[in-house]
Amino acid sequence: MRITVWIISALLALVFLAAGGLKIVGSAADLEAMGEGIPTALFRVAGVAEVLGALGLILPAATRVLPRLTPLAASGLTLTMVGATVANLAIGAYAVVPQTLLFGALSAFVAWARFGTCAIDPRPQATLPLS
Template sequence: MNVTYGIVAGLLALFYLYGGGLKVVRSRERLRPMMAWVDRMPMAAVRTVGVLEVLGAIGLVLPPLTGVAPWLAMAAAIGFALLQVGATVVHLTGGDRLIALNLALLLAAAVAAGAATTWL
C-alpha cells in the first residue's frame, strides 16, 4: 500500500464510517439538520446507503492491511465515486446547489481508486 492511498483511503474511511453509521442508527428527525435530503427518501433507502457506506469504508482499509483480496479496495473506491455521482444528482434534483462536499468526495474516491492500482 502506498502513502497516497493510505492517507486518502484512511480519511475517506473515517468520513464514511461516521456518516454511514449515523444513517444506520439515527431517526429521520435527527438526521434532518445535517442531511435535508432524507425527507425525500424512504428510510429504508437511507439505512441501505448507511450500511453500504460502512461496508465500503471497511473495504477501503481492511483488504490492503491484510493482503486478502486487495482488489476490494479499488472496488470500494469506485463504489464511493459512483455513490457521490448519485448523491450529486439527488442534491441537484432536490434544488440543493451545495454540492462542493460531494464533488470533493468524488475526487478523493477517484484518487483512492487510482492509487489502489499501483499496488494491485
C-alpha cells in the same frame, strides 16, 4: 505516492464510516428532515454502502487478504457519491454538492491508484510441509 493513497484512504474511511453510521442508526424523523422527500430506506441503504465501503478501503489492503477488493470499494464509493450528488441537486441542497463531488473525486483517485501503480499484492500463501 503510496503514503498519499494510504492517507487519503484512511481519511475517506473515517468520513464514510461516520456518515454511513449516522444514516444507519439515525432516527427516521432525523433522516426525513434531512432528506426532504427522499425515502428513509434509501438513506439506510446508502449508510450501509458507505460503512461497507469504508471498511473495504482499509481492511483488504492492510491485511493483504483479497486486496483487489480495495479498488472495488473505492469505485463503489465513487458511484455512491455520484448518486448523492444527483440526489442533492434534485432536492436543491446545492451547498452540499461540492462536498459530495470532492469525496467522489478522492474515492476515484484511490480506485485509480489501487488498480494501477499503488496496487497491493496479496499475502503469499503459506505452504504446509509434506512430511
